[in-house]
Amino acid sequence: MLQVSVLRANPEEVKKRLIKKHFKQPELVDTIISLDDERKRIQLDFDTTQASINAASKEIGKLMAQGNKEAAEAMKAEVATLKSGLEPLKEKMAVTEQTLLDTLLQLPNLPAAEVPEGRTPEENVVVREGGIHPSLPAGAQPHWDLTKKYNLIDFELGNKITGSGFPVYIGKGAKLQRSLIQYFLDFNTAAGYTEYLPPFMVNAASAMGTGQLPDKEGQMYYMPEDDFYMIPTAEVPVTNVYRDVILKEDQFPVKMTAYSPCFRREAGSYGKDVRGLNRLHQFEKVEIIQIVQPDKSYAALDEMVLHVEKLLQSLELPYRILRLCGGDMGFASAITYDFEVFSAAQERWLEVSSVSNFESFQTNRLKCRYKDENGKMQLAHSLNGSSLALPRIVACLLENHQKENGIQLPTALIPYFGAAMID
Structure with a gap:
């Protein structure tokens, strides 16, 4: 606010x-x-x-x-x-x-000076690219076929149990999911982030605190009898750890990471962009959050962008980083960098992470403050990023690392999965 x-x-x-x-x-x-x-x-x-x-x-x-x-x-x-x-x-x-x-509460956050002009995703600015685009074997398949071929995910079973957008992970598919979550958490905690396991439902005050309300009511699953919302991301409960808190200067920077399932209605989504793992109503994600002093927030943003970039590099995936234009940014963000991974079998870029600086927009709602060296009360700054969202990472891992005899896993993931191949 x-x-x-x-x-x-x-x-x-x-x-x-x-x-x-x-x-x-x-x-x-x-x-x-x-x-x-x-x-x-x-x-x-x-x-x-x-x-x-x-x-x-x-x-x-x-x-x-x-x-x-x-x-x-x-x-x-x-x-x-x-x-x-x-x-x-x-x-x-x-x-x-x-x-x-x-x-x-109707006003969005103000875009930072570095935010480019523009209205649509096509006007976002590519900051840099990395990784090597793979040469796929003859007959390479998209992930929705690979998951069926290796019995990793059953989309039809999810339709039966719940509905479209709720896949069921099976056998090595479930193990791959669990391995990625553990790897992401270990990668984040090694960088100084404290792990949290938050509630997966929040009250209205928490949703308002991080800017989901009143902006995104239609995207969240709501339980009117309890007045609870299913979380769209771990950002919501974890950032609210510091709602109504006055921090001491020696507590900065606050660095938190959390795994959670995420629930999004994604109303109006349809077509090829939602096939397979491309867009789901329930998915898993590991998040990183920082709360810092205002004069440190843009250095923290650069640090978080590099952190996510190193994580993607360790997964041996081709990626690019975009600075979002004004019209493509989220309601609460002052500046956002999106990470996209190239899906070789689909021949297109898929967003896998957003890293944003909210400046004091969230902390003003949260009343998250600290006393400066003169004893004056100040608002802290908050930032968050996906580190990482799993569905499209899994899709790109399967597609980009497919070989004639199976899926070759990146070296960093082998100790977690316990094997070098999915076959």
Whole structure:
């Protein structure tokens, strides 16, 4: 959530940056400033009335001490009238503050200066590429055929048990999934991230804290009886570990990693882009999160991008890193780098990770703060990244590493899987 002080400091610049993100209602900035003005007016009226009541109450005591009962009674009547005006002011303040909050929550984060102009994924900027594009054997197959050939995943069984987008992993397919999760967690903890195993459901306050609400209600599975949401990513519960927390400077940087299943409705998804593992309603992912001081957040972002890049390099996959344009960025992000892996059998790039700096957008919602060296309370910055999302990694591992006699696993994964080949 943006701070009102930021909007007030330069409203036209804020509108300009919102337009860069292709936000359709930049005029809400003026609405928010007007609501804040109204809030201040009501607060001034309330404080002035309360001060008059306090002064009159003291005067009543003096009058009573002087034996001037008639004047004291007249002043008591005046105080009663003043007090009767406080409740309407309280009610008006509550409505104004809620309207102000509801309007603020509609504003996305402001894009950083480095974010390129653009509206569509085609306008994202390729930062760099790495890895070697494989030469596939004759008759190479896409992963949905390979999973059937080697009995790794049963999509039809998932349809029967639940529905489309809920695959069943079997035998070596389940073992590959488990091996990747353990490898990713070990890779992250070796880099100083503390592992968490969070709840897979969150309350509305947690979903609001990281920006899923009110932006992504339609993408989350919701249980109205309990008012819980199935998590779309471990980012939500893990970042909320530090909701309403005042950090000490010696606790920075906070580095957390977590495995979780992820649940997304993906409403409106259809066609070739959702075939096989390309887009699911339930999938597994390992996440990394950092909470840092504001002046360290862009160095932390660079560190996280390099971390994910090294992880992809260890999987021996061809990849590229993109800086997202304003129109393709998420609601809460100030800047995002996407990682894509080339799917050789499908002959296209598949997104496998996003690494984002949210600056103070999430921490303002979370009230995650620290005291600076002058003792002043400041908002921390939060960042997160996929390290990594499994479905498309599995798809690309199967497709890119397929040989005539099976799937050759990358060297780093062999100790976890216990074999060099899937055959």
